[in-house]
Amino acid sequence: MSASGGQLVAGRYELSTLIGQGGMGQVWTAYDQRLDRRVAVKLLRPDRVAGQEADELRRRFVRECRVTAQVDHPGLVTVHDAGTQGEDLYLVMQYVDGADLSDHLAEHDPYPWQWAVSVAAQLCAVLCAVHAVPIVHRDLKPRNVMVKQDGTITVLDLGVASVLDTDTTRLTHTGSPIGSPAYMAPEQAMGGAVGPYTDLYALGVLLHELLSGDVPFAGSTALGVLHRHLYEPPLPVRRLRPEVPEALEALVLRLLAKDPQARPASAQETYEALLPLLPARGIPTGGPLDPTRPFLRPHAPWPDRARTPAPQAAAPTPHTDQGTTDVAGAVDEVKRLLGEGRITQAVDILGAILPTAAAQHGEHSPVVRTLRKQYAATLMDDGQYRRALPELRRLADERAAEAGQADPQALRFRYEAAQCLEQLGEPAAALAEYRALLPYYENQYATTDLTLPLEVRRRIGHLLLALGDRAAAHDTLVRLLHDAERLQGPGHPFPAEIRRTLQWLGQVRG
Structure with a gap:
């Protein structure tokens, strides 16, 4: 992909000056013709990675830019727009002077x-x-x-x-x-x-x-x-x-x-x-662009910011003529929104409809259980891991109580909860959960699909690296490589990735 000044992105952003360039993209100053303002446009080049990896990059780009746009802080560059144009990906941001x-x-x-x-x-x-x-x-x-x-x-x-x-x-x-x-x-x-x-x-x-x-x-x-x-x-x-x-x-x-x-x-x-x-109030240290100037503590983080947020305000949900919430209509609306990629809005509607559905059909009814599964899955897809974690744990506990700890659906909920812990930056808790799950997966898939047990073992190895236990990580990944090559063949992408990690680990260990 090559871009030049004057090129129009998304029919709206006119590129002006190239201000940065790297292996996978370029950054331009540009003008937003619709709002008549200067912006910064980052162009990514998925063609720099091959085949399915490029498709994965596009999918991940759209999802993560949507999640990023939810972060509201004066010290973070504002995301105005993001999308695809032909084979290219673009991200439109606030221009910072x-x-x-x-x-x-x-x-x-x-x-x-x-x-x-x-x-x-x-x-x-x-x-x-x-x-x-x-x-x-x-x-x-x-x-x-x-x-x-x-x-x-x-x-x-x-x-x-x-x-x-x-x-x-x-x-x-x-x-x-x-x-x-x-x-x-x-x-x-x-x-x-x-x-x-x-x-x-x-x-x-x-x-x-x-x-x-x-x-x-x-x-x-x-x-x-x-x-x-x-x-x-x-x-x-x-x-x-x-x-x-x-x-x-x-x-x-x-x-x-x-x-x-x-x-x-x-x-x-x-x-x-x-x-x-920090500098005392009212004592300027002088100089242009003095970074001490803002410090009357206006941007200090809230101490409880990292805690689980309160449920969002109820989103508008479809109603019948009688004024009661139409659960079926809400479900149809959620399907439509998910089909259009409007995941955040779908999450809000699901969260709002659950109490009404429980009142109408019963807390443990199949309808409510299905809605709660959809709610947890949609929270995961929207990157709201902090809110998804308690939902998944509840689903896992209920399913295990009904069908046993080895039930595949209960294990799946626990696996997704472990993924949440990993994404939330709790590697020790995530590692403990994956290790607890592994025997169930190895027994359950001993004669069928071994993909999931292999993936769990890979995550265990990576979490051990995150926790600084490189010797245990090395041993875990060596055994994983042996099994993956035996089951999938040495040319399969999975063992190839493990081999690269071990080579890298061996180089820095030496």
């Missing part, structure tokens, strides 16, 4: 440590909102952070980064993890499950760079850099800048812990650790 953090650092070296604290605190506020969705940015770095004219921070590229979910190796020809090696957490480098802890590591790298002038781990090759991430301790920043407060140095070292469980528990906890170090 300012300097990216990499240039800002270069212009102000050494960077005042108060500025570094202010930047990091604002980034924590953004990450709190993003992780509550939940979305993991996966590529937090100075080039993806803008310092605006008023000193506020805006995070870019969330819509694109979140397209690349935990199975990132499937979207590369080499099997190498996608991301920027200098900012990549050890578990991400190894192809393990990522979570909020992954973004916190990148925040630690970024904070180290602002304070010291350089990233903690550099090298001439990506493999060399990743090896240092995995095995070398970072240099404490006070050895380079003694004026940095001890508490700030300690926080940076915690963020850069090799073991994700040794890092701060959340972006909220990190924000609270930064709070005492």
